[in-house]
Amino acid sequence: MKEIQKICCVGAGYVGGPTMAVIAQKNPHIQITVVDLNEARIQAWNDEDLSKLPIYEPGLDVIVGEARGRNLFFDTNVDKAIDEADMIFISVNTPTKTYGKGKGMAADLKYIELCARQIARVAKTDKIVVEKSTLPVRTAQAIKRILDQTGNGVEFQILSNPEFLAEGTAVQDLMNPDRVLIGGSETSKGKEAIEALAAIYGAWVPQERILRTNVWSSELSKLTANAFLAQRVSSINAISELCEVSGADVNEVARAIGTDSRIGNKFLKASVGFGGSCFQKDILNLVYIAKSYGLDEVADYWEQVIIMNDHQKRRFADNIVTTLFNTVNGKKIAFLGWAFKKDTNDTRESAAIYVANDLIEEEAQIHVYDPKVTEVQMLSDLDYLATRDAESNAKHLTVHADAYKALEEAHGIAVLTEWDEFKTYDWQRIYDNMQKPAFVFDGRNILDHQMLEEIGFEVYTIGKGK
Ligand SMILES: NC(=O)C1=CN([C@@H]2O[C@H](COP(=O)(O)OP(=O)(O)OC[C@H]3O[C@@H](n4cnc5c(N)ncnc54)[C@H](O)[C@@H]3O)[C@@H](O)[C@H]2O)C=CC1
Numbered sequence: 300m301k302e303i304q305k306i307c308c309v310g311a312g313y314v315g316g317p318t319m320a321v322i323a324q325k326n327p328h329i330q331i332t333v334v335d336l337n338e339a340r341i342q343a344w345n346d347e348d349l350s351k352l353p354i355y356e357p358g359l360d361v362i363v364g365e366a367r368g369r370n371l372f373f374d375t376n377v378d379k380a381i382d383e384a385d386m387i388f389i390s391v392n393t394p395t396k397t398y399g400k401g402k403g404m405a406a407d408l409k410y411i412e413l414c415a416r417q418i419a420r421v422a423k424t425d426k427i428v429v430e431k432s433t434l435p436v437r438t439a440q441a442i443k444r445i446l447d448q449t450g451n452g453v454e455f456q457i458l459s460n461p462e463f464l465a466e467g468t469a470v471q472d473l474m475n476p477d478r479v480l481i482g483g484s485e486t487s488k489g490k491e492a493i494e495a496l497a498a499i500y501g502a503w504v505p506q507e508r509i510l511r512t513n514v515w516s517s518e519l520s521k522l523t524a525n526a527f528l529a530q531r532v533s534s535i536n537a538i539s540e541l542c543e544v545s546g547a548d549v550n551e552v553a554r555a556i557g558t559d560s561r562i563g564n565k566f567l568k569a570s571v572g573f574g575g576s577c578f579q580k581d582i583l584n585l586v587y588i589a590k591s592y593g594l595d596e597v598a599d600y601w602e603q604v605i606i607m608n609d610h611q612k613r614r615f616a617d618n619i620v621t622t623l624f625n626t627v628n629g630k631k632i633a634f635l636g637w638a639f640k641k642d643t644n645d646t647r648e649s650a651a652i653y654v655a656n657d658l659i660e661e662e663a664q665i666h667v668y669d670p671k672v673t674e675v676q677m678l679s680d681l682d683y684l685a686t687r688d689a690e691s692n693a694k695h696l697t698v699h700a701d702a703y704k705a706l707e708e709a710h711g712i713a714v715l716t717e718w719d720e721f722k723t724y725d726w727q728r729i730y731d732n733m734q735k736p737a738f739v740f741d742g743r744n745i746l747d748h749q750m751l752e753e754i755g756f757e758v759y760t761i762g763k764g765k
Pocket residue numbers: 309310311312313314315334335336337340377390391392393410413414431432433434462463464465466576577
């Protein structure tokens with residue numbers, strides 16, 4: 300088996316950056332170049348000040364600091380890195396299509412195709428091409444056709460190696476993965492390619508956790524894993540609404556069912572709704588694939604996970620309006636958190652965006668504090684929804700660098716992200732400086748509700764009736 304000496308990773312995003320940093324740290328003998336068209340992003344990856352890396356992940360700065368310049372490089376010269384590499388990871392974005400056939404459902408594979416065509420054009424020696432991006436089942440076939448039919452006669456092996464890291468815990472997940480999945484062709488060359496990739500992970504992952512499958516199983520397993528995880532969140536969120544009307548407490552229900560080892564206790568935290576770049580996108584993609592095979596019942600089944608999630612976000616905003624005496628017009632609603640989960644600066648599909656949008660429709664003034672998300676990002680998230688023009692969004696959204704300033708004089712506080720620091724605030728001081736009655740809507744169930752009620756707050760919790 301040929302030993303891999305040089306790797307190129309196309310796409311320096313949330314997956315490409317951290318994944319390659321860990322592979323580089325664990326395989327100092329392999330030279331890894333992460334390339335991207337986005338010059339600003341590459342510049343940030345190369346910033347001497349490690350606090351300026353383009354994505355925030357606990358522990359990532361240390362790993363990048365160790366490997367960068369030794370065997371880890373970030374560059375904009377895509378052709379050169381492809382040309383020199385034995386193995387090329389495709390880690391570009393695969394968003395939901397916003398136009399044409401499959402609009403709003405199918406994965407947009409234009410970046411993948413561009414990448415494949417570029418590899419075909421540049422490659423002068425045999426390459427192993429690894430799908431790291433999350434892709435519809437059977438995409439490898441399309442990639443292979445492009446590579447074989449537009450290439451320079453060199454041989455390509457296509458592997459599927461989906462990534463299961465979660466943001467906020469990316470480094471931990473990469474260091475100690477539950478499993479690494481490698482799908483490849485069952486030919487002898489295919490098996491050789493699988494083993495070449497397995498050897499790279501083998502530098503730190505025990506062999507029994509490296510699963511080998513055929514390409515289609517690997518591609519479909521990634522969509523399925525995200526669908527199952529999201530389904531658990533929607534399931535507990537559906538029960539949370541029932542708890543609110545029936546007097547049950549969703550935390551107690553989650554604990555009671557989670558201790559059943561067949562159910563397990565993870566991903567049972569009721570919330571204002573799941574966000575993130577992938578759950579919705581991947582389920583929509585699964586729904587689209589099922590529909591395109593004529594499997595309407597399968598498609599409807601999975602689509603319900605999204606319908607429930609949209610409902611959960613909407614009813615959180617509705618509850619704020621109803622509780623604040625049926626109007627939030629001109630009122631200050633303070634948001635704690637904007638990121639889709641704690642310990643990340645990523646806001647893609649964050650519930651906060653949708654809740655803010657609904658409240659702005661009701662003419663509320665939204666004041667936000669998030670420890671990692673910038674004002675530019677928040678405004679661009681709202682503008683992306685295209686509900687109103689940018690000027691109106693800016694008029695309704697004020698971003699604060701100091702949480703206490705965001706909360707001052709507020710009519711209501713909504714917790715949208717579960718950042719740990721929110722629990723440590725001086726809630727008496729916050730109460731003293733708020734409008735009365737002082738309402739808290741805890742969309743993450745993280746605050747000490749008893750303490751808040753003793754202070755005088757009126758607390759609304761997901762999954763616990765009044
Ligand atoms: N964000 C996450 O936590 C996870 C994401 N995934 C999947 O990984 C893939 C990548 O996701 P992210 O890293 O979050 O996306 P991202 O948007 O953060 O990064 C993708 C990068 O690819 C670059 N790019 C696009 N086309 C290019 C081209 N032709 N040449 C060079 N660079 C190009 C973009 O400029 C961008 O910087 C997606 O398929 C996603 O579903 C999988 C597991 C976890």
